[in-house]
Amino acid sequence: MEKKPSVFTLKRLVQPLRLIDDWWSEDAYKPLRAHEYGADRNYLLARRHPAIANDFYTLIKFVAVYIRSLRKVSSPEQIHPNIHYVMSILCKGGLYQRGKVMVERYYVVIRYLVDDIDLGLVAGRCVNILHGVLLSKKNQYSGIGVSFPKWSNSSLGNEIAFVSYDRHALDYLTQQPYFEMMMNEKIFLISSVNTVPKELPEVSFRRNQNIAKMFYR
Template sequence: MKQRYYFCIRYLPERADFGLLAGRCISQMHKFIVNNQKAMNKIGVSFPNWESNSVGNTIAFVTEDKELLMGLSFQPYFSLMVQEELFYLSPVSPVPEEAPEVRFVRNQAIGKSFLGSKKRRIKRSVNRAELYGAKRVPEANEERDFDHFHRTPISSGSSGQGFVLHIQKEWMCERALTNFNSYGLATNQDKRGTVPDLRF
């Protein structure tokens, strides 16, 4: 497989909301991808300092295309945060060969288990049932357990609405083909790319 490259952003304030800052960085990458179709599905996100209680104070972006990564690293938001001494931005560097592989997965099923989401889906089901003349709305048994995850708030550039990415970390035995969603994450189904664990 091709050589991969990465750069890291470390959040400098000690008491920062790391999940919020990670969401803002992912939003910038998402905008970059939407405006540059060459980047679609090719940039992965890694959290080098992921812990049980936090996504950690660092986010990394990984891809096989060094020039693409250079373009992402020069986004105005990142430059502003560096200038304000809120971010440290590393140079674009080759991924060390010995780095173990991980997968950061956006698990949308987690979001569906929260009360607000359940209420919205019940309301849609009732509306559909009334539209098609059904006598009753089927009840769903949705009690599920999920492995450890972190919540990262993000805002949609198209709708302006905020939502939450529920992210889980999986340890992998080997590198998988580069294939990520537009937020740089794997999914439970078709996007199954892995990234290096760049713990510093």
């Protein structure tokens, strides 16, 4: 087998260094890449949002206050986390183009129209289609999340939703043959692609790998 040399470009070296923002919350459980809105692409969330006033464009307004506070500190531990964050964004560089597109997310909802359908089975099938799309060499999209709008403690609910920063990714996903077939058979009702309302509360679930391993034995 022919061995290909590894090339460490500037981009490859710099990207890991940007994984520094663990100031986004007092309870932050992981560092994020330095980003104006604290983009968490694993969960498709903006951890730093204008609604909670911790994004770059809100904090940059307080530069004069931060400069005055820096004149009074006697050790690095006394520097406010917001100052570290603002400096990380300035060091990262960029055009700093504030706009709605940077925080907007889109969603599409699939509703099951058959009353006695196996909710777990059909939801699993939908997720498998998503995985197939993301792993396909023909696919140019990534970053699609899954949500269950009608979820409760007793049921997954009769809807599954897909969420993405890219509305074209959702259009591409719902055009897969399986979804078109289920639509034609009147089993699925697929909504149009809509913008996620900004006033909705943010909720995410973390997978506990140690618990999951118990069911594989």
